[in-house]
Amino acid sequence: xxxxxxxxxxxxxxxxxxxxxxxxxxxxxxxxxxxxxxxxxxxxxxxxxxxxxxxxxxxxxxxxxxxxxxxxxxxxxxxxxxxxxxxxxxxxxxxxxxxxxxxxxxxxxxxxxxxxxxxxxxxxxxxxxxxxxxxxxxxxxxxxxxx
Numbered sequence: 001x002x003x004x005x006x007x008x009x010x011x012x013x014x015x016x017x018x019x020x021x022x023x024x025x026x027x028x029x030x031x032x033x034x035x036x037x038x039x040x041x042x043x044x045x046x047x048x049x050x051x052x053x054x055x056x057x058x059x060x061x062x063x064x065x066x067x068x069x070x071x072x073x074x075x076x077x078x079x080x081x082x083x084x085x086x087x088x089x090x091x092x093x094x095x096x097x098x099x100x101x102x103x104x105x106x107x108x109x110x111x112x113x114x115x116x117x118x119x120x121x122x123x124x125x126x127x128x129x130x131x132x133x134x135x136x137x138x139x140x141x142x143x144x145x146x147x
Contacts, residue, residue, distance in 0.1 A: 009030075011028055013065050014057040028068075030062045035114050035127065053127055054126060054128075059118055061117065118144035120145075121145050
């Protein structure tokens with residue numbers, strides 16, 4: 001495989017299982033590359049659960065990450081949880097969507113439409129605040145693999 005060359009603006013797509021409810025969900029983080037702080041601020045602190053992790057994690061061109069997230073929302077919108085009239089990025093429990101199925105959807109779509117999205121290598125998953133990608137942009141081949 002050729003070396004991975006990252007575009008200038010990148011983002012994350014994550015798949016997680018909420019520890020309190022066992023619901024599976026997904027989301028993106030584009031604003032900055034610090035996925036560790038995002039996990040802490042968005043999921044660990046509000047839930048008071050330091051064991052929350054991202055089970056699956058993808059990194060790549062920000063525009064492709066956004067398009068992929070939009071695809072999942074549009075394709076599976078009727079299976080997403082609604083709370084206070086707001087559709088969330090969590091699958092309803094009886095949808096049958098779990099981590100494996102979400103990964104299958106993500107990776108099938110990436111293979112066809114999003115060549116600049118890469119999978120985080122298994123040895124760095126699940127991602128928790130103790131795992132830090134210090135030089136992901138300097139050495140992408142260390143952390144990323146082709147889908």
